Amino acid sequence: MLIPLMLSHLLLDTEGKAHALQNDSSCGLWISDALDGSRVMSVSYNSCYVFEWDGNYFIIVGLEGTDAAEQKVLHEEKLFMCPADLPALDAPSSSVCSAVRSQDRLLCASLPISQGDCEVRGCCYDPRDKVKTCYYGNTVTAHCTPDGQFSIAVSRDVTLPPVILDSVHLASGRSAGCIPVVKNNAFVVYQFPLSACGTTFQVTGDQAIYENELVASRGVKTGSLGSVTRDSTLRLHVRCSYDISGTFVPLSVQVFTLPPLPAVSQPGPLSLELRVASDEQYSSYYTDSDYPIVKALRDPIYIEVRILQRTDPDLVLVLHHCWATPSINPHQQTQWPVLVNGCPYAGDNYQTQLVPLSTASGLLFPSHYQRFTLYTFTFVDSASQEVLSGLVYLHCSASVCHRSVQESCASTCPARARGKRSAEHTLKDSASRVSSKGPVVFLQNELRQVADVNDFRAAAASWALGFAAVAAGAVLGMVLVAAVLWWRK
Template structure:
């Protein structure tokens, strides 16, 4: 006696598959004993809760409801005996399923409706009942005959009765979207610890509890297994600091199993990173550096709006302007702009945004200079400089951990009066080294300006916290 390959025990039914080339696949008839001990041919029969389907490769999939004609309650679970025409007596298949398997919450319609048909990753093979699909935490669409049961646009974690972790991750669980090729198990890179499936929208890991760096501990009469998924990040480094624009993703998963009697899963928990706390501390200003709320620079964040909360790679519309000057001949010149984690412009780490008035060439998301001319509608366009920077988060150089907290923007600037020898304009990417000496500054040296408040960067904001209890 033995279990056929591919036995799946659901909440309301079981399902098994006979692969091609196995006895019972093809034209041989399957039989089953009903609860009264009578033998029947196993075929599609809704009144008895049975469905049978054939695949092009010759395999056969059978599903049977626990409340149907051919499944009996036995020893705290469910039992079904399947025979195959032509097999010797006593060699029938005995299928056993536990009665008390954990169930996940059915996903919300919003989690399911946003997934395009071509991006659906199957959660279970058809045929499968809607209740069984949703109790695995998956989406169900009866009109999709190929993939009616598929993973939702979130994190779906499962602990299987045969001792496996199953972790499906959508690229949409973080902002900006997760780079799926970068997702891996935190402690193991072995051949059996790589994704078993991936498409444009999802990545799926499935591995035994005893493998891939899983830790184990006893908690009363439960065995607790834990593992983590992380995502690698593209880190950009220069002499004074490091940044990244990739999401910081760390997913901690815990499966609890009973250690008394049959070893069965009791619960699964998923822990995600919380968003960073809000911190605000305005810095001193000489000129004014402020941030526009949108690309047209029609409105700006006020003091009460800080800290400005942004997601990685979001654009920040920055403007530096001269205050309390009405001379139309004055030209504001930006020399260097950079970011630090505090109002102190000298603090490290730092990241350059503009170098000699031009976008820093070592950045993979190059800062964009925004021309300010007569069409801007400003009274003194030359008193303003604008640029757009993509948000990032600082990294700790030694551990390569993302630093939480605010990011402040700083610029060093001077005011120039155009002359025959000095047009007060910069040419990117090359800047003449001797140009600054001819500028007529309103004050000694360069003026420094700091943003009115910090930009708070959400490094890996999950669209919803996921704490499913089974």
């Protein structure tokens, strides 16, 4: 954690007594100065200043100043919380091991090796496999070797959707000696000296600390009105600590996620309704109590727009445009098209899929419905390529057509002609405009494995269709509120 240099900082122990903020290795506290003038505080989980409650660890930092009478006064207190420490070098769970297919296994240690020695390294053991008896589990496995090497193995399934292994690299770049030593379809393994590949070094108390980062690049798709990505964001911060005397100190790894975001709704009277089906057969739909609907990047979302309270079989619902914006304003400049002139936006690498309807669908009035499948994404700043924070809203413009001999109300989307359609669209003002009465929420994807180990910090961020809060090294989530704009012909 970074603490600005201002006034005087102190720590409060579990009894509320104040202590100066200074190195105290006997109590598991190390203080160092950052390049920007801040102070970096490293605290072990068993520190004298740390207390545990409900599976989390807490530490209180105070800000002390002097009043007009030159008396010391506690101006402010800040509570910091970390999740419970879960040693990553413990034997992995059976699901972590069984999830790895035999053809994807990579050796974690050379043979022969006992089950105990294999599991101490945080790896999986299968005595039936005579070739790869000790192999990496479906998670992040990291070691600091006694001969001064980083060793980090990353599973593609550590994020959801799976991280693209070709995009994973050291934050310092891909220079010689800093590329994967082993890679297959499921894992990428890095091994490099502590003194190489942009590793930072500092001495804190009686410990030498080496730190590096693994990150994953994101593929960004840019349109005329906005940019999106469907790739997970991965950032692993690796810290190796050694006693200055030379005694090896175990590596620790920690992965943080954000809790799901609350639902957001936009109530209002409706003549049209937009709702989300729970399966591709549209056999059931999410209700108010089901929100937020949790989905990962690239996951399909089954959308339905329908006419309400009408029984005329000659009415035809026509969708014109559907698009997403990072605010409730449908006219916002930053947009991502979903449907353009009733057809999937051709500039998307995960094109929206229209669902044809007929009497065989079992609907009483099939022409009163429009269905399509949308694949979740998140907005990205076109200039900086950074993921944008905030809510994301889906808008659709529609009209109701009356079918007759002269008007079929039918439209087609030729497979290749769609690419010629413009992504630009203009909202028409009209006397009748309605919004969806319930929210459609696309929330963060989850890390499949969350691991913790003392003194190593790994933050892997995975993305879903949106985001509303940011925490250090954590996942961003997003809420998509669906709105329908309706005008009459």
